[in-house]
Amino acid sequence: MNETAAGTGGPNSETVILEGRGLLKHYDDGDVQALRGVSLAIAEGEFVAITGPSGCGKSTLLQLLGGLDRPTGGDVLFRGRPLSAIDLDAYHARQVGFVFQSFHLLPTLTSVENVQVPMFEGPWPRRERAPRAAALLAEVGLPHRNTHRPGQLSVGERQRVAIARALANDPTLLLADEPTGNLDSRSQDEILRLLADLRHRRGLTLVIVTHSPEVAAAADRRIAMKDGQIT
Ligand SMILES: Nc1ncnc2c1ncn2[C@@H]1O[C@H](COP(=O)(O)OP(=O)(O)O)[C@@H](O)[C@H]1O
Numbered sequence: 167m168n169e170t171a172a173g174t175g176g177p178n179s180e181t182v183i184l185e186g187r188g189l190l191k192h193y194d195d196g197d198v199q200a201l202r203g204v205s206l207a208i209a210e211g212e213f214v215a216i217t218g219p220s221g222c223g224k225s226t227l228l229q230l231l232g233g234l235d236r237p238t239g240g241d242v243l244f245r246g247r248p249l250s251a252i253d254l255d256a257y258h259a260r261q262v263g264f265v266f267q268s269f270h271l272l273p274t275l276t277s278v279e280n281v282q283v284p285m286f287e288g289p290w291p292r293r294e295r296a297p298r299a300a301a302l303l304a305e306v307g308l309p310h311r312n313t314h315r316p317g318q319l320s321v322g323e324r325q326r327v328a329i330a331r332a333l334a335n336d337p338t339l340l341l342a343d344e345p346t347g348n349l350d351s352r353s354q355d356e357i358l359r360l361l362a363d364l365r366h367r368r369g370l371t372l373v374i375v376t377h378s379p380e381v382a383a384a385a386d387r388r389i390a391m392k393d394g395q396i397t
């Protein structure tokens with residue numbers, strides 16, 4: 167039997183790409199203990215769904231895993247290295263793609279411009295950014311919307327643009343916080359299929375916070391949370 171890196175149901179330690187060890191998060195604003203000792207290990211290429219009631223700390227956990235915020239205790243490790251010891255900006259700009267429930271697209275920019283935004287933090291020469299963005303839009307099944315602005319797109323199309331943006335710097339991790347939460351059931355199915363395809367095609371590690379039983383059922387593994395802890 168292989169030992170698992172963090173308790174039961176996790177991957178064995180050689181394949182772990184992302185790990186949380188004893189994560190604590192306290193928000194001074196409101197004096198909230200959002201995470202109360204969360205440990206988990208995620209394997210390279212794995213698709214994990216994080217579920218649990220509203221307010222239990224799912225988004226907080228995803229933000230810590232993605233380096234968007236720092237824990238008040240414990241550490242996140244990427245390929246065995248603690249994020250507290252590495253350049254957090256470079257980590258989340260280059261290794262992590264983030265997808266949000268409400269897309270977070272810039273309303274005045276076209277699709278092809280929105281997708282280029284993270285490329286300013288990437289290695290791409292200026293002249294390569296627009297063709298690269300167009301290729302990403304084609305990859306997410308949106309080849310004919312390059313010059314549309316978010317307001318001219320359906321919600322499902324907006325989420326595709328946001329997914330293309332998340333891929334801008336060829337991340338290893340794709341972290342999605344309720345990516346189908348604003349979608350009708352048909353768009354949800356399409357976005358779920360797209361994320362699953364991208365994960366296989368690109369070898370991505372995919373972590374999705376979700377309330378949707380369909381999305382959770384598609385994952386390799388489900389992690390349930392309650393009151394700032396994994397249950
Ligand atoms: N930026 C913040 N400042 C203060 N409190 C926060 C902040 N973000 C989340 N919280 C609180 O932390 C707890 C966990 O929130 P969150 O991680 O968003 O849960 P979930 O995503 O599971 O709904 C909640 O009580 C929430 O109100």
Ligand SMILES: [Mg+2]
Nearest residue numbers: 224225226343
């Ligand atoms: Mg949330």
